[in-house]
Amino acid sequence: MLELAGVSRSFGDVRALDDVSFTVRRGRLTGFVGGNGAGKTTAMRIILGVLSSDAGTVTLDGQPLDGPTRATFGYMPEERGLYPKMKVAEQLAYLARLHGVDRGAADRRARALLDRLGLGERADDKLETLSLGNQQRAQIAAALVHEPQVLILDEPFSGLDPMAVEVVQGVLTEQASRGVPVLFSSHQLDVVERLCDDLVVIAAGTIRAAGDREELRARFTEPRYVLRVDGDLGWLRDEPGVQVVELAGSEAVVEADPDGAQQVLRAAVARGPVLEFAPVRPRLAEIFREVVRDVPVEGKVAA
Amino acid sequence: MSADLREQSAVAGGAGAPGGAGVPGGGGAGGRPPAGGGSSLGRGALLVAEREVMAQVRSKAFVVSTALLLVGILAAIVVGQMLAGRTGGDVRVAVVPQVAAQLAGAEGIETVDVADEAAARAAVTSGDVTAAVLTDSGAAGVRVIVQDSAPGALMTALTVAPDVEVLNPASADEGVRYLITFGFGLVFMASALSFGSTIAQSTVTEKQTRVVELLLAAVPARALLAGKVLGNSVLALGQTAAIAAVAVIGLVVTGQDDVLALVGAPMVWFVVFFAVGFVLLAAMFAAAASLVSRMEDTGPVLTPVMYLVMIPYFLVVFFNDNEVVLRVMSYVPFSAPVGMPVRLFLGDAAWWEPLVALVVLAAAAAGVIAVAARIYERSVLRTGARVRLSQVLGRERVTS
Numbered sequence: 001m002l003e004l005a006g007v008s009r010s011f012g013d014v015r016a017l018d019d020v021s022f023t024v025r026r027g028r029l030t031g032f033v034g035g036n037g038a039g040k041t042t043a044m045r046i047i048l049g050v051l052s053s054d055a056g057t058v059t060l061d062g063q064p065l066d067g068p069t070r071a072t073f074g075y076m077p078e079e080r081g082l083y084p085k086m087k088v089a090e091q092l093a094y095l096a097r098l099h100g101v102d103r104g105a106a107d108r109r110a111r112a113l114l115d116r117l118g119l120g121e122r123a124d125d126k127l128e129t130l131s132l133g134n135q136q137r138a139q140i141a142a143a144l145v146h147e148p149q150v151l152i153l154d155e156p157f158s159g160l161d162p163m164a165v166e167v168v169q170g171v172l173t174e175q176a177s178r179g180v181p182v183l184f185s186s187h188q189l190d191v192v193e194r195l196c197d198d199l200v201v202i203a204a205g206t207i208r209a210a211g212d213r214e215e216l217r218a219r220f221t222e223p224r225y226v227l228r229v230d231g232d233l234g235w236l237r238d239e240p241g242v243q244v245v246e247l248a249g250s251e252a253v254v255e256a257d258p259d260g261a262q263q264v265l266r267a268a269v270a271r272g273p274v275l276e277f278a279p280v281r282p283r284l285a286e287i288f289r290e291v292v293r294d295v296p297v298e299g300k301v302a303a
Numbered sequence: 304m305s306a307d308l309r310e311q312s313a314v315a316g317g318a319g320a321p322g323g324a325g326v327p328g329g330g331g332a333g334g335r336p337p338a339g340g341g342s343s344l345g346r347g348a349l350l351v352a353e354r355e356v357m358a359q360v361r362s363k364a365f366v367v368s369t370a371l372l373l374v375g376i377l378a379a380i381v382v383g384q385m386l387a388g389r390t391g392g393d394v395r396v397a398v399v400p401q402v403a404a405q406l407a408g409a410e411g412i413e414t415v416d417v418a419d420e421a422a423a424r425a426a427v428t429s430g431d432v433t434a435a436v437l438t439d440s441g442a443a444g445v446r447v448i449v450q451d452s453a454p455g456a457l458m459t460a461l462t463v464a465p466d467v468e469v470l471n472p473a474s475a476d477e478g479v480r481y482l483i484t485f486g487f488g489l490v491f492m493a494s495a496l497s498f499g500s501t502i503a504q505s506t507v508t509e510k511q512t513r514v515v516e517l518l519l520a521a522v523p524a525r526a527l528l529a530g531k532v533l534g535n536s537v538l539a540l541g542q543t544a545a546i547a548a549v550a551v552i553g554l555v556v557t558g559q560d561d562v563l564a565l566v567g568a569p570m571v572w573f574v575v576f577f578a579v580g581f582v583l584l585a586a587m588f589a590a591a592a593s594l595v596s597r598m599e600d601t602g603p604v605l606t607p608v609m610y611l612v613m614i615p616y617f618l619v620v621f622f623n624d625n626e627v628v629l630r631v632m633s634y635v636p637f638s639a640p641v642g643m644p645v646r647l648f649l650g651d652a653a654w655w656e657p658l659v660a661l662v663v664l665a666a667a668a669a670g671v672i673a674v675a676a677r678i679y680e681r682s683v684l685r686t687g688a689r690v691r692l693s694q695v696l697g698r699e700r701v702t703s
Contacts, residue, residue, distance in 0.1 A: 075517065077516040094350070099521045
């Protein structure tokens with residue numbers, strides 16, 4: 001388990017991270033969401049040791065991180081980049097060797113990984129000759145080539161074509177199932193919602209919410225239910241203990257306590273076939289808005 | 304690969320898997336050495352150096368320019384021989400009757416009979432002949448009179464080494480002297496500029512393409528800087544050694560062994576000084592380049608370093624006959640790689656002087672590297688506007 005505890009970092013007078021604590025569990029995909037300048041990249045760079053923190057600790061399974069441990073991390077920076085004039089397989093092998101893999105294994109892994117990502121035929125071409133989509137795949141390969149023990153990806157989906165998004169999703173899931181703690185940030189909340197097991201929401205350098213995605217959803221769930229029947233729902237307005245939020249013919253959203261909800265369901269079944277009855281779960285985008293909305297104005301310092 | 308995957312997930316699944324230095328290597332194929340901090344720095348630096356060298360050696364531009372450079376050096380030596388009057392054509396030599404027989408039919412010599420010593424001197428002075436051979440009471444039995452330097456062909460022809468009487472001593476080996484000092488200065492400037500720019504370019508490219516962040520996630524900034532300096536120093540030194548070798552071969556082949564005897568030792572010193580001096584400059588180039596994020600912005604930050612590289616060249620070209628300037632140059636770290644070999648060539652440096660200058664240079668290099676590492680470490684990840692020196696040399700404030 002990767003854990004950040006009380007991590008703070010300032011740039012001049014700007015407090016980019018303020019007492020940030022969260023965990024990235026093994027075998028789980030952890031989504032890291034927040035607006036521009038919220039501190040996602042800074043936090044990730046601190047995890048990687050590319051940037052130092054002013055205070056706080058980063059530990060892996062309780063051990064403070066040192067150079068050799070960090071060398072086993074896989075990283076995909078938000079600012080993508082590889083050597084344009086270097087051959088793809090060669091630079092992947094070079095990166096793997098920088099991470100401590102020996103020469104022969106580095107070369108084998110680079111080629112095997114490129115084959116898996118559908119770039120096998122371009123392995124000996126210079127990166128700059130690849131299409132943008134293929135360059136993105138090469139970038140993904142760069143984060144994976146040394147078979148990382150921890151995976152940190154900054155906006156792995158930004159700028160990807162739909163095919164590459166599929167590839168990245170597959171890779172993330174696969175890595176997590178290997179038992180690797182995976183932390184990825186994204187602006188695309190729908191992707192995060194679909195993919196991640198855990199969620200960390202950051203705004204203006206502070207963690208606003210963190211934990212299991214379903215738990216978070218439950219916490220932000222309002223007592224609302226959606227009801228769809230084969231018939232008209234006009235009668236709902238006269239039903240006691242129920243507040244109608246939305247009503248459109250045969251479909252309605254109502255607000256009620258659990259008992260009241262069951263009461264409504266029984267009433268509906270008594271009147272005819274019920275096609276759908278379910279609690280309304282908030283979408284991640286709604287939770288995000290909710291969590292970030294109450295940011296105090298003076299806290300919005302990180303540009 | 305799948306074997307590795309299983310293995311690693313098994314490790315990861317274990318209670319409290321350390322995930323780092325403690326992970327059992329993963330067997331032969333996937334072996335990751337349990338590197339300590341120090342050795343990973345060295346290992347990283349070597350890998351970076353290897354990449355720098357390979358990137359250059361494989362580039363056509365580098366191979367072609369090196370070949371052209373070596374051909375140019377060879378050409379300069381041949382031209383130098385011509386300037387020094389060692390042309391391939393016959394040398395006109397005035398001879399008095401007593402020695403005419405001795406030189407008759409000698410290879411590369413065209414004898415011109417003159418009546419006596421006075422006529423011979425007049426012929427040399429007027430430039431009608433290159434040299435004159437007279438009788439002499441000395442051991443050699445003959446005396447050669449020349450305007451500037453004794454022609455090699457004539458020296459060979461006279462089986463006994465004769466006493467040479469130089470009429471115009473101040474300009475004795477002006478041509479050769481100028482060429483040699485010019486040569487040291489030019490080689491130093493050209494190599495330092497070209498490999499310095501290579502370092503700067505490589506630094507900025509890594510920043511511009513953002514690959515640097517990926518590199519820094521794997522190795523410390525110091526290892527990156529050390530590797531760059533090491534790799535390019537090896538290249539620069541290799542090229543300089545090749546130039547020295549071509550110069551030696553050229554001098555031997557064109558029969559200028561006497562010049563070789565003069566420049567041989569200074570040339571070896573030059574290579575030694577160059578090796579240390581270039582490390583100093585390389586660190587400066589890398590640090591300067593790390594301040595900017597785009598190739599277009601390198602001009603202003605590199606200009607001061609460029610001046611430091613060019614100044615020794617101009618000093619040696621304009622002041623190669625000024626002993627005070629040369630003496631100062633030979634001790635100042637930036638110009639010592641040119642100044643000291645020139646003084647050694649001119650023969651006015653004591654045996655211990657190059658050693659002292661070398662120690663001064665090495666100390667300066669160590670100091671500059673320490674400062675450069677600090678600048679590099681703190682600015683290499685800052686992209687966007689140019690980083691000011693005060694920002695990186697003062698209290699650490701790295702912005703994202």
